[in-house]
Amino acid sequence: MSQEGRTRRRGKELERAIFEATWAELQEGGFAAVTMERVAKRAGTSKPVLYRRWSSRVELLVNTALHRLPDADSVPDGGTLRDDTVNLLKLMRQRLLSIGREPMLGILTEVVRNPEVNKKVFRHLIGHLRALMTDVVLKRAAERGEIEPEDLNERLKTLPFDLVRSEFILTGAVPDEAIEEIVDTVFLPALAGRKLLRREARGPADAAGASPPERSGGPGAGDAPDLV
Amino acid sequence: MSQEGRTRRRGKELERAIFEATWAELQEGGFAAVTMERVAKRAGTSKPVLYRRWSSRVELLVNTALHRLPDADSVPDGGTLRDDTVNLLKLMRQRLLSIGREPMLGILTEVVRNPEVNKKVFRHLIGHLRALMTDVVLKRAAERGEIEPEDLNERLKTLPFDLVRSEFILTGAVPDEAIEEIVDTVFLPALAGRKLLRREARGPADAAGASPPERSGGPGAGDAPDLV
DNA sequence: AGAGCTTAGATACGAGCCGTTTCTTACGGA
DNA sequence: TCCGTAAGAAACGGCTCGTATCTAAGCTCT
Incomplete structure (x- = not known):
């Protein structure tokens, strides 16, 4: 898994490799077993490379999860x-x-x-x-x-x-x-x-009635991918 | 917090003190901040005493939580x-x-x-x-x-x-x-x-109908306190 | 009251992890 | 071709887990 003899990866390519390694570790050992050192080794890189991108282990894990989320911007019309x-x-x-x-x-x-x-x-x-x-x-x-x-x-x-x-x-x-x-x-x-x-x-409905538009902007109005 | 000059606690008394210390640590620092050493110190005892009772940190935490659960064996009749x-x-x-x-x-x-x-x-x-x-x-x-x-x-x-x-x-x-x-x-x-x-x-009800008695024995039939 | 067994409590250990620092070297853009 | 940016290696301090070792307190049984 060492980087010996291979051309160095950079930027997004390297990042993707790290996400994949993190995910693989997550699958194999579970949340607690994901360590920066193991992820780095598995991705064929080293800890400082991880810490240059994410400030902590949790940060890496959260972003790995977000990275895996498929898009969801419409619902097929079932009639x-x-x-x-x-x-x-x-x-x-x-x-x-x-x-x-x-x-x-x-x-x-x-x-x-x-x-x-x-x-x-x-x-x-x-x-x-x-x-x-x-x-x-x-x-x-x-x-x-x-x-x-x-x-x-x-x-x-x-x-x-x-x-x-x-x-x-x-x-x-x-x-x-x-x-x-x-x-x-x-x-x-x-x-x-x-x-x-x-x-x-026949009583007045509870607070449900004419509910104000609570979240205009529709899907995608957020500033980051959704967790679910 | 040291044990100096106090009479040694044993058995349930000591156990209760450990649960209390664990809970206090949990409140103050959160799940991740509960360490065996801090709990031991806070309870005025030492790590081996903890490990003689629970085989791991998680074991201690789970049992601390269970220990706090109030009983629940009936529901007041509201009519x-x-x-x-x-x-x-x-x-x-x-x-x-x-x-x-x-x-x-x-x-x-x-x-x-x-x-x-x-x-x-x-x-x-x-x-x-x-x-x-x-x-x-x-x-x-x-x-x-x-x-x-x-x-x-x-x-x-x-x-x-x-x-x-x-x-x-x-x-x-x-x-x-x-x-x-x-x-x-x-x-x-x-x-x-x-x-x-x-x-x-007017169709036949779904599988709900004559449901078999799935959990006879009623509350308290388990072999340990409930988590919720 | 005394002997003996159980267990509390202190201390130290190896292994592993986090997050950081330092340094060398590959790569890519100008 | 040169140079800045970033990759990768290595090692560190501080902390944690779980264990091993030892001393001594105190309960129990006679």
Whole structure:
């Protein structure tokens, strides 16, 4: 793995090699087993090269994870709210699995203590996919007449994500059946039931009603790739 | 903090002092800052004493967390499914907060790699409270005639827990408003909506119907205190 | 009360890691 | 071709984990 006899890599090429080495170490030994020295050796370079790019081990790990995230800027139109939601959740799954359970937990743990990064992660954990939900999936559904704005509040909008995240954190996987069950036996029934209950009660809806546009700008409005 | 001039502690007394020291270190510096040496010093003892009780740092941390968990073997009867569920979720919150967000994440991270402990934690993360849900809250609700068995499937039963856990992991807190929102705008509507949708469809219910008794024994059937 | 066994507590060790410093040398742009 | 930038090697101080060794305190049993 030494650099002997090979031409020196630089810039992005070297960086990519380091990300790959980090990821390989992560897979083999887990979050705790990733050490700067091992990564450097595996990438055929040395520690100072790593520290010139990232100020700490955590920094390297976070950026390695972000680097692996596939893009997610649209949701295929499935024709119904049901299928759009399923598609969106499959997209979320793809992103979650591209990082993996243990790295995700490790990153969350290390990041909690840093309010700034924590806020950023928090925003990204929720913001991006939620924007797709609001600006694409629910918009389509409203245009189709499947839902009315008052049927939804903030918690209902993030409900499918919360459940997929829970599944992922507990089991490390999100099978198709789980996604469909979440949509078919929780999300859609909750929407229907809420409509029903609101009609029965005839009371003013809770704070959900005419919710202000909370996150304009749509997906991609952030200043860094999303963590999920 | 040295032991000079004090009478030596032994057994449970010493153990309690170590747990307290560990917890204090956890509060002050976070998961990563808890070292065996600092804990030993703070507890007025030394490393070998720690290693005689726990085989590793993680072992100590996990057991410190478990040690802090308040008991939870019943749910006050609120008279309705709604209030019982709120009560149960408040109990869950109490348990979550007794450990805290970062320690919880840290423990999960470290434990994921150990299939045995992972399974145990997984079971405890879900099992105990879920048993209270099934054996107390839902039983009462059925006796009151509020629900029928076919209204529920596994996912719906754990739904409130999943959402509270999500809230806790993302924000580190679970305010009363969150609990009530979860129950009033998700859980109860989902039950109502499911009933409604099943009636409309007239199809056979999904696998929810006559679910077998999956966890007999009720709360306390485990072999260790629950993690949540 | 005394003997003996258990276990607390002090100290030191090897191995490994983090993050830094110093230095040499390859490479690429002008 | 020359020179600045950055790669790569080596070593360091400080810290941590987990272990080994030893002394002595105090509980238990007679």
